[in-house]
Amino acid sequence: QVQLVESGGGLVQAGGSLRLSCAASGSGFSITSMGWYRQPPGKQRELVADITSGGAIKYGDSVKGRFTMSRGNTTNTVYLQMNSLKPEDTDVYYCKAVVVVVSGANLQFQYWGQGTQVTVSS
Numbered sequence: 001q002v003q004l005v006e007s008g009g010g011l012v013q014a015g016g017s018l019r020l021s022c023a024a025s026g027s028g029f030s031i032t033s034m035g036w037y038r039q040p041p042g043k044q045r046e047l048v049a050d051i052t053s054g055g056a057i058k059y060g061d062s063v064k065g066r067f068t069m070s071r072g073n074t075t076n077t078v079y080l081q082m083n084s085l086k087p088e089d090t091d092v093y094y095c096k097a098v099v100v101v102v103s104g105a106n107l108q109f110q111y112w113g114q115g116t117q118v119t120v121s122s
Contacts, residue, residue, distance in 0.1 A: 003025045003111075004022055004024050004097055004112065004114075005023050005025070006020060010119070012119075012121070013121050014087055014120055014122050015084060017083045017085065018118060019080070022034065022077065022078050022079075022095035022097075022113060023076060023077045024099075028101060028103075030099065030102060031097055031100075032052065032053060032098040032099060034050070034051060034078045034095065034097045035047065035048070035049060035050030035078075035096045035097075036048040036080045036093055036095060036096070037094045037096055038091040038093050039094075040091060047059075048060050048067065048080065048093065049080060050096075051078060053075055057069055063082075063089075066082065067083070068081040085118075087120045087121065087122045088120075089120050092115040093116055094115045095112070096112055096113075097110070098110050099111065
């Protein structure tokens with residue numbers, strides 16, 4: 001089992017900044033990738049930022065140049081620095097982890113955190 005704990009959400013004015021954190025805990029797994037996603041009303045869940053264990057990062061088009069994802073000293077922790085926030089960024093932000101279970105089968109699983117609310121006022 002893997003648990004993802006997100007923090008850092010809150011209420012800010014347009015143009016402000018927030019820093020989200022996600023920590024993965026558990027045992028018997030190794031992380032393939034971790035990322036941040038959001039799901040605007042009426043739309044499917046969309047990529048915000050995602051990083052592989054090797055350090056490759058990709059961003060959603062709507063956040064390029066404003067958001068920066070980084071990895072902590074441990075690969076089990078990631079951050080999302082959100083600058084120049086817009087009201088359109090208001091959403092619940094979910095942390096996702098893709099992990100490989102340490103076993104002979106090398107089974108891969110996808111886990112989601114509970115989400116953290118980000119609200120940007122105009």
